[in-house]
Amino acid sequence: MSKIAYFGPEGTFTEQAARLLAGDAELIPVETIPLALSAVRKGEVDAACVPVENSVEGAVPATLDGLAEQEPLVASAEALLPVRFSVLTRPDAGEIQTVASHPHALAQVRLWLEANLPGARPVAASSTAAAAVAVLAGEFDAAVTAPVAAEHYPLRVMATEVADVQDARTRFLLVRQPQHPLPEPTGADRTSIVAAAANRTGALAELLSELASRGINLTRLDARPARSNFGEYRFFIDFEGHIAEPRIGDALAALRRRCRNVRFLGSHPRADGVRSTIEPSAGNDDFVEATDWVAAVRAGKTA
Numbered sequence: 001m002s003k004i005a006y007f008g009p010e011g012t013f014t015e016q017a018a019r020l021l022a023g024d025a026e027l028i029p030v031e032t033i034p035l036a037l038s039a040v041r042k043g044e045v046d047a048a049c050v051p052v053e054n055s056v057e058g059a060v061p062a063t064l065d066g067l068a069e070q071e072p073l074v075a076s077a078e079a080l081l082p083v084r085f086s087v088l089t090r091p092d093a094g095e096i097q098t099v100a101s102h103p104h105a106l107a108q109v110r111l112w113l114e115a116n117l118p119g120a121r122p123v124a125a126s127s128t129a130a131a132a133v134a135v136l137a138g139e140f141d142a143a144v145t146a147p148v149a150a151e152h153y154p155l156r157v158m159a160t161e162v163a164d165v166q167d168a169r170t171r172f173l174l175v176r177q178p179q180h181p182l183p184e185p186t187g188a189d190r191t192s193i194v195a196a197a198a199n200r201t202g203a204l205a206e207l208l209s210e211l212a213s214r215g216i217n218l219t220r221l222d223a224r225p226a227r228s229n230f231g232e233y234r235f236f237i238d239f240e241g242h243i244a245e246p247r248i249g250d251a252l253a254a255l256r257r258r259c260r261n262v263r264f265l266g267s268h269p270r271a272d273g274v275r276s277t278i279e280p281s282a283g284n285d286d287f288v289e290a291t292d293w294v295a296a297v298r299a300g301k302t303a
């Protein structure tokens with residue numbers, strides 16, 4: 001049976017995402033995102049499930065940095081979960097003075113906390129479920145968690161459906177070692193790369209223009225510091241399409257020409273099923289026809 005590590009402990013949103021993506025694999029909770037990724041790199045597990053972006057708080061930095069550094073890993077699937085929180089306390093809790101959770105979760109319930117627990121101090125925990133564990137251990141008074149955490153930990157449910165922004169969602173990735181075959185293209189796919197654009201005028205615009213000129217629609221652009229040199233950034237770029245498509249292969253080759261420091265982070269079906277936009281003259285047939293025409297001209301068969 002294959003093994004999938006997920007950002008745990010038990011009862012995180014990431015566990016729910018892993019259950020959606022895992023099939024019959026054995027799920028193994030791991031305390032941090034870097035540890036989940038390193039378990040894949042060491043071959044201790046077949047894949048890892050990690051959060052990558054939230055519709056309210058944006059990118060999950062530990063995942064982006066973890067994918068950009070060390071041995072390459074490639075995303076082969078994604079899941080999208082609605083994010084509404086529960087607030088858990090010990091059954092004997094008195095006044096709530098501290099509320100713990102993952103920083104992304106605290107940021108998504110700030111208004112609710114101000115209105116409902118105005119005196120309570122927010123405290124960052126490594127994950128929503130780690131906050132529940134800490135409340136159980138008496139370290140904090142309340143935890144902001146995924147609803148499923150109430151099934152794992154004997155805590156009192158003080159509130160459910162807590163969310164400052166209705167319809168908030170988090171996207172999760174299933175990542176593997178690169179030798180694992182990618183899923184077939186479906187017409188509703190996402191490809192991800194990270195590129196370290198040189199620190200000179202127009203460098204990022206040049207990279208983006210390779211995608212724009214091929215009619216490829218971006219779905220996300222995030223910048224993270226390259227860490228080694230102040231002022232240098234890595235750009236995480238997600239776009240519609242699959243590396244197996246001629247138009248996407250052509251764009252990736254152009255990006256590689258422009259930027260030696262580009263890393264492929266995966267191609268897989270989109271969880272929302274949105275099909276790729278195909279601009280006029282930028283379909284896969286157009287790329288194949290144009291390549292065939294050049295070959296025919298070279299062979300002296302046409303002009």
Ligand SMILES: O=C(O)C(=O)C[C@]1(C(=O)O)C=C[C@@H](O)C=C1
Pocket residue numbers: 007011012013014015051054060083102104105126127128129146170
């Ligand atoms: O702590 C968890 O439950 C997680 O799965 C992490 C995480 C995140 O990184 O954004 C996932 C979804 C929610 O947005 C809050 C926390």
